[in-house]
Amino acid sequence: MSDIILEARNLTKSFGGFVAVNDVNLRIERGSIHAIIGPNGAGKTTMFNLLTKFHTPTSGSIRFNDTDITNRKPAEIANMGIVRSFQISAVFPHLTALENVRLALQRGLGVSYHFWRSQKMLSDLDAQAVARLDQVGLKSYAHTRAVELPYGRKRALEIATTLGLEPELMLLDEPTQGMGTEDVGAVTELISRVREGRTIVMVEHNLGVVAELADTITVLARGEVLAEGPYSEVSRNPQVMEAYMGVSAEEQEEEA
Structure with missing residues (x-):
């Protein structure tokens, strides 16, 4: 290559x-x-x-x-x-940090925008989501809504969701x-x-x-x-x- x-x-x-x-x-x-x-x-x-x-x-x-x-x-x-970020943070403000990353991880299951999937199926991704949050220093904010995060941590969350897309x-x-x-x-x-x-x-x-x-x-x-x-x-x-x-x-x- x-x-x-x-x-x-x-x-x-x-x-x-x-x-x-x-x-x-x-x-x-x-x-x-x-x-x-x-x-x-x-x-x-x-x-x-x-x-x-x-x-x-x-x-x-x-x-x-x-x-x-x-x-x-x-x-x-x-x-x-190829995945990009934007000048303005592009996370879902009323979802938690964990839910934002979990949504990105759904792509790997081929169910990227199937919001109606069972909670169990989505919960199976929690460990991966927490690992991504830990990677960017947001593990303790897993259950905090994005809108409540300080600006710098919102940008960190955006990077975590980007990483979730591999x-x-x-x-x-x-x-x-x-x-x-x-x-x-x-x-x-x-x-x-x-x-x-x-x-x-x-x-x-x-x-x-x-x-x-x-x-x-x-x-x-x-x-x-x-x-x-x-x-x-x-x-x-x-x-x-x-x-x-x-x-x-x-x-x-x-x-x-």
């Missing part, structure tokens, strides 16, 4: 006359954490939606495990092992969006802990999180790839500094 789990080739997305993503090539290595970053309006969200099939590209192709998924639907690629590739959309320092640290540690045996692609605005987690970083600007590599290289790239901080290469040399 190839070391490249997901590959975008010459990916372009236009909305009318506006080109949001322009001829982007992206290769995600199996088992890595790959971050997509960039200033506001860089095309990060559009790129993420293309990779997860919420948008169809204007041109170009996407391959997952050497299979062309360019024209597949989101539900199809989820069944193939993804080969996890795509995390701004996992630390709107969090305080303590929650950011907890979610960063959580992502590091659950990466074993899977690949993670993340769009993330917090460069401290990116520096700690990402093996490879792709920087987008105006819909195009500006730079790519490990944080140690990307963070020193003059074009990246200009895109993020508005400091030109000449100004950087003067300050040096």
Whole structure:
């Protein structure tokens, strides 16, 4: 099997006359954490939606495990092992943490949305659900309704439900969006802990999180790839500094 789990080739997305993503090539290595970053309006969200099939590209192709998924639907690629999270927590607010994860686990039984199944059949999944909750530090919150969880723990619950779908590739959309320092640290540690045996692609605005987690970083600007590599290289790239901080290469040399 190839070391490249997901590959975008010459990916372009236009909305009318506006080109949001322009001829982007992206290769995600199996088992890595790959971050997509960039200033506001860089095309990060559009790129993420293309990779997860919420948008169809204007041109170009996407391959997952050497299979062309360019024209597949989101539900199809989820069944193939690609599962995404969203900027806004997407758990069921009035179900308990255990019930949320158990619902995700039902897919393995082929009864994903059969809410009328017997309580015994669903209860058989409780041990697996508790194990997933324990994995993300939520075991003690198993019987707490999602709506009652603090924001950071809701995001942890979302990751637990994502893990319940047994993804080969996890795509995390701004996992630390709107969090305080303590929650950011907890979610960063959580992502590091659950990466074993899977690949993670993340769009993330917090460069401290990116520096700690990402093996490879792709920087987008105006819909195009500006730079790519490990944080140690990307963070020193003059074009990246200009895109993020508005400091030109000449100004950087003067300050040096």
